[in-house]
Amino acid sequence: xxxxxxxxxxxxxxxxxxxxxxxxxxxxxxxxxxxxxxxxxxxxxxxxxxxxxxxxxxxxxxxxxxxxxxxxxxxxxxxxxxxxxxxxxxxxxxxxxxxxxxxxxxxxxxxxxxxxxxxxxxxxxxxxxxxxxxxxxxxxxxxxxxxxxxxxxxxxxxxxxxxxxxxxxxxxxxxxxxxxxxxxxxxxxxxxxxxxxxxxxxxxxxxxxxxxxxxxxxxxxxxxxxxxxxxxxxxxxxxxxxxxxxxxxxxxxxxxxxxxxxxxxxxxxxxxxxx
Numbered sequence: 001x002x003x004x005x006x007x008x009x010x011x012x013x014x015x016x017x018x019x020x021x022x023x024x025x026x027x028x029x030x031x032x033x034x035x036x037x038x039x040x041x042x043x044x045x046x047x048x049x050x051x052x053x054x055x056x057x058x059x060x061x062x063x064x065x066x067x068x069x070x071x072x073x074x075x076x077x078x079x080x081x082x083x084x085x086x087x088x089x090x091x092x093x094x095x096x097x098x099x100x101x102x103x104x105x106x107x108x109x110x111x112x113x114x115x116x117x118x119x120x121x122x123x124x125x126x127x128x129x130x131x132x133x134x135x136x137x138x139x140x141x142x143x144x145x146x147x148x149x150x151x152x153x154x155x156x157x158x159x160x161x162x163x164x165x166x167x168x169x170x171x172x173x174x175x176x177x178x179x180x181x182x183x184x185x186x187x188x189x190x191x192x193x194x195x196x197x198x199x200x201x202x203x204x205x206x207x208x209x210x211x212x213x214x215x216x217x218x219x220x221x222x223x224x225x226x227x228x229x230x231x232x233x234x235x236x237x238x239x240x241x242x243x244x245x246x247x248x249x250x251x252x253x254x255x256x257x258x259x260x261x262x263x264x265x266x267x268x269x270x271x272x273x274x275x
Contacts, residue, residue: 021212033121034262058097070116104130123263124249143246154259164201177226184216218249
């Protein structure tokens with residue numbers, strides 16, 4: 001049985017297994033945090049080029065987050081020490097910024113979560129570095145379409161399985177693997193909360209979507225098999241078969257008629273190539 005909890009104001013919330021339902025104040029807070037997150041990803045576009053280090057990109061994320069009066073939610077989260085995650089090529093998620101330089105032909109996911117006014121704006125986007133092979137570009141295009149097809153199902157009365165099925169069916173139509181080891185999640189005043197939002201499933205299953213729910217949808221799609229492994233650093237997840245992986249992520253809120261995407265790009269840079 002699924003529990004829902006109505007959040008009426010600034011009361012302290014805890015991760016208690018209940019799906020939180022928020023009101024107008026929550027939507028306003030998430031809208032501000034989400035737009036900051038999306039603005040940061042917009043600003044990174046001219047910097048994601050061959051020769052740049054991922055730690056230099058991480059510094060831009062940190063500086064922009066602090067300048068906006070927010071803090072990077074990932075810093076000091078379970079021992080993580082960076083402002084974002086940067087995942088290259090066969091890295092599925094949680095890539096750690098370092099002195100590694102981007103190379104021509106790389107595909108890169110950058111995942112940011114500024115904490116602004118007590119609310120988490122969580123989003124990620126793919127970037128194409130230089131001249132990217134057609135096969136890799138196609139993976140990125142299909143992954144973005146997977147996300148958007150999932151969001152089309154994010155409306156009251158539907159269930160989480162409807163989102164999952166829309167993503168899985170489109171990815172597998174292209175013979176791609178849908179990662180099961182990681183999923184989307186509830187968020188708001190908490191970074192990670194109920195519900196878990198898996199990206200493969202059956203329609204009509206899972207918790208019912210109700211107005212006021214906040215959660216991320218963030219499919220990870222592999223050219224090859226869906227299997228992943230975690231490296232010895234305890235964070236970096238890679239494809240077991242070394243195939244390319246792509247991901248897009250939005251934070252959304254369920255409304256009375258559909259969903260509001262909190263993290264849509266103010267500059268219209270929704271998917272690459274970016275102008």
